[in-house]
Amino acid sequence: MKILVPVKRVIDYNVKPRVKSDGSGVDLANVKMSMNPFDEIAVEEALRLKEAGKAEEVIAVSIGPAKAQETLRTALAMGADRAILVETDEAVEPLAVAKILKAIAADEEPGIVMLGKQAIDDDSNQTGQMLAALMERPQGTFASKVEIDGDGVSVTREVDGGLETVKLTLPAIVTTDLRLNEPRYASLPNIMKAKKKPLDTKTPADYGVDVAPRLTTTNVSEPPVRQAGEIVEDVDALVAKLKALGAI
Amino acid sequence: MTTLVFAEPHGDAVADATLATVTAAAALGGPVHVLTTAAGDAHAAIAGVEKVLVADDAAYANGLAENLAPLIAGLMAKDDTGYDAVLAPATTTGKNVLPRVAALLDVMQVSDIISVEGPKTFTRPIYAGNAIATVESSDPKLVITVRTTAFDKAEATGGSAGTETVSGPGDAGLSQFVKLDAVESERPELTSAGIVVSGGRALKDGETFEQYITPLADKLGAAIGASRAAVDAGYVPNDYQVGQTGKIVAPEVYIAIGISGAIQHLAGMKDSKVIVAINKDPDAPIFQVADIGLVADLFNAVPELVEKL
Ligand SMILES: Cc1cc2nc3c(=O)[nH]c(=O)nc-3n(C[C@H](O)[C@H](O)[C@H](O)COP(=O)(O)OP(=O)(O)OC[C@H]3O[C@@H](n4cnc5c(N)ncnc54)[C@H](O)[C@@H]3O)c2cc1C
Ligand SMILES: Nc1ncnc2c1ncn2[C@@H]1O[C@H](COP(=O)(O)O)[C@@H](O)[C@H]1O
Numbered sequence A: 001m002k003i004l005v006p007v008k009r010v011i012d013y014n015v016k017p018r019v020k021s022d023g024s025g026v027d028l029a030n031v032k033m034s035m036n037p038f039d040e041i042a043v044e045e046a047l048r049l050k051e052a053g054k055a056e057e058v059i060a061v062s063i064g065p066a067k068a069q070e071t072l073r074t075a076l077a078m079g080a081d082r083a084i085l086v087e088t089d090e091a092v093e094p095l096a097v098a099k100i101l102k103a104i105a106a107d108e109e110p111g112i113v114m115l116g117k118q119a120i121d122d123d124s125n126q127t128g129q130m131l132a133a134l135m136e137r138p139q140g141t142f143a144s145k146v147e148i149d150g151d152g153v154s155v156t157r158e159v160d161g162g163l164e165t166v167k168l169t170l171p172a173i174v175t176t177d178l179r180l181n182e183p184r185y186a187s188l189p190n191i192m193k194a195k196k197k198p199l200d201t202k203t204p205a206d207y208g209v210d211v212a213p214r215l216t217t218t219n220v221s222e223p224p225v226r227q228a229g230e231i232v233e234d235v236d237a238l239v240a241k242l243k244a245l246g247a248i
Numbered sequence B: 001m002t003t004l005v006f007a008e009p010h011g012d013a014v015a016d017a018t019l020a021t022v023t024a025a026a027a028l029g030g031p032v033h034v035l036t037t038a039a040g041d042a043h044a045a046i047a048g049v050e051k052v053l054v055a056d057d058a059a060y061a062n063g064l065a066e067n068l069a070p071l072i073a074g075l076m077a078k079d080d081t082g083y084d085a086v087l088a089p090a091t092t093t094g095k096n097v098l099p100r101v102a103a104l105l106d107v108m109q110v111s112d113i114i115s116v117e118g119p120k121t122f123t124r125p126i127y128a129g130n131a132i133a134t135v136e137s138s139d140p141k142l143v144i145t146v147r148t149t150a151f152d153k154a155e156a157t158g159g160s161a162g163t164e165t166v167s168g169p170g171d172a173g174l175s176q177f178v179k180l181d182a183v184e185s186e187r188p189e190l191t192s193a194g195i196v197v198s199g200g201r202a203l204k205d206g207e208t209f210e211q212y213i214t215p216l217a218d219k220l221g222a223a224i225g226a227s228r229a230a231v232d233a234g235y236v237p238n239d240y241q242v243g244q245t246g247k248i249v250a251p252e253v254y255i256a257i258g259i260s261g262a263i264q265h266l267a268g269m270k271d272s273k274v275i276v277a278i279n280k281d282p283d284a285p286i287f288q289v290a291d292i293g294l295v296a297d298l299f300n301a302v303p304e305l306v307e308k309l
Helices: A037-051 A068-078 A094-108 A127-135 A188-194 A235-244 B016-026 B065-077 B092-104 B206-220 B228-232 B298-308
Strands: A002-006 A009-011 A033-035 A057-064 A082-087 A112-116 A139-149 A152-159 A162-169 A172-176 A199-202 A215-221 A230-232 B003-006 B032-036 B049-054 B085-089 B110-113 B115-118 B121-126 B131-137 B142-146 B162-165 B175-182 B195-199 B223-226 B253-257 B274-279 B292-295
Touching: A002 A037, A002 A094, A009 A068, A033 A037, A033 A068, A037 A057, A037 A068, A037 A112, A037 A139, A037 A172, A057 A068, A057 A094, A068 A082, A068 A188, A068 A199, A082 A094, A094 A127, A094 B092, A112 A127, A127 A139, A127 A172, A127 B065, A127 B092, A139 A162, A139 B065, A139 B092, A152 A172, A152 B092, A230 A235, A235 B274, A235 B292, A235 B298, B003 B016, B003 B065, B003 B092, B016 B032, B016 B085, B016 B142, B065 B092, B065 B175, B085 B092, B092 B142, B110 B121, B195 B206, B206 B223, B206 B253, B206 B298, B223 B228, B274 B298
Parallel strands: A002 A057, A002 A112, A057 A082, A082 A199, A112 A172, A139 A172, A230 B292, B003 B032, B003 B085, B032 B049, B049 B162, B085 B142, B110 B142, B195 B223, B195 B253, B253 B274, B274 B292
Antiparallel strands: A009 A033, A139 A152, A152 A162, A162 B175, A215 B131, B115 B121, B121 B131
16 A cells, blocks of 8 residues: 655744735745644654555645655655655645545545644645545544544544544545644654655646636735733732733 | 534533534624434524434444444535534533534634634634634634633523434444443543643642642632643543643633643633642742642642641
8 A cells, every 4th residue: 555645844843934925825935834733743654654564655746836845855864765846936735635635535545644634834624525525535623533344444533622543445535633643753864865866847737737826815914922921929919910901 | 694603522412512613603694504413302492503413323322433423524515404513512422423514524623713703714822822813714614613711601501493304325344442441430520620630740649639639629618630640640531631632711710739831731721710730849830820829839839728728
């Protein structure tokens, strides 16, 4: 079985995003970019399934600018076998990403497509679910445990009320939540080796997918800033202040 | 334009998340219908709802997206009685099901809206709430998830909608519900509680968390939340996590104890009315958003606070 892992290049999670003053978006010039943290978890999980003998090949794919190669090299350095870059300078929306991934899945026939639950830039949380719909396959979203058993996969999901377990037929789409695993760091020798692993470059047109956006962002603004509060001396002052605000 | 709300499953009762979603749906201007997989009576009483659709086939009972998405997409696409928009709360159910509906309809979903600006224009937080985007959809139908803390709740009573049973393709045969390990609690629900007390990594372990946070929450009748660090370390279950990728809360009072205030945590609570922080580090970023800050060791300050409240 192959596992396909879509990885997105996003602003590093430690960087505080700055909104551009003209309202056109978030300033990404000279900002540290990294692999979306949920996608690191997805790569890790795919590698663990391979190491456990449940999968033969892990293929990383990214849709984005030429620089997304770096993100793919990171996935390769972690241990993915090969990578596909679908290069475009357009911002590609989840629906179009899902369509491209569907076309790649048709070529590669993976048993599992393992995505992150959410990209930390657009915070959409939809690509995996959309891909599952387009492929007419089941989805195990927000996974905190993934177990292949026989002809299916059992996924424990982090839901609002606790933990839910579903059993899915294969092939299946899985999206990762934070507690699924702790991703490994790539070692220096593996970073060197990754440079020689195969990385194919394609375009959305190769897959016949129109990436024209359906949503137009007309403005991006700063959220309202909270007024700086007050530091109180002790617990008595805290209680008094809470009462004064009518908070308790 | 008629709008469909996919109700949050909540036994036979109406979830607060559904009430907030009805308010967002009504802002689109047209009549609002509600689809529920439970009994329809309680939903029929929501003020402003014109009709309740009841999908009581067992295939829909456990919230499986593979079964629900074709049902909803089918209701949307009907020529005569179809819908122009479907909304669901941005709960784990809504986030699981609606993108699948959107893809079936070849529509880009608008996730997690915080306001309705026009018939096809919405605002939504991006980058963990560090930016607010105004987006306009060019799709023929709208598929929307709603950040429920941003909308007032519709009145749960006063309405008298008619109910109608609907059916769809049923079990898609792709997935099976196995079990739900529910976290039972007598406490108010985290996302709708008036007061939330949250603990972070500083609470050391599950026992210490319980020993220090629970008495304060009990005293205040509060829900309990946590940072990711506290959840990852196993002090509390996953559904306590507040933040960008956990639950979004906006209570009257949010008390953060031993939480540093990483942007991912702030994303889930900075719309709270009053924020209180107790942290021993005066430079902790949480103090930049707190209305009331106390620089102190929580292991002294919290018991004293419980005593003096
Ligand atoms: C993709 C991604 C998603 C994330 N999503 C979330 C999310 O949804 N929610 C979330 O919370 N985090 C999230 N995080 C994690 C986030 O970045 C922080 O790591 C996390 O919030 C830190 O938790 P904390 O404040 O409890 O721990 P720490 O940052 O370790 O802070 C502990 C604080 O306790 C204080 N302290 C220690 N001892 C005492 C004492 N005795 N008395 C008083 N104060 C004390 C310290 O001064 C410190 O400020 C996410 C991270 C990533 C990468
Ligand atoms: N441009 C992209 N390239 C590769 N993977 C992507 C891309 N966009 C989204 N994804 C995948 O879809 C997941 C969810 O993204 P989103 O729906 O945008 O929140 C991410 O964690 C990735 O696994």
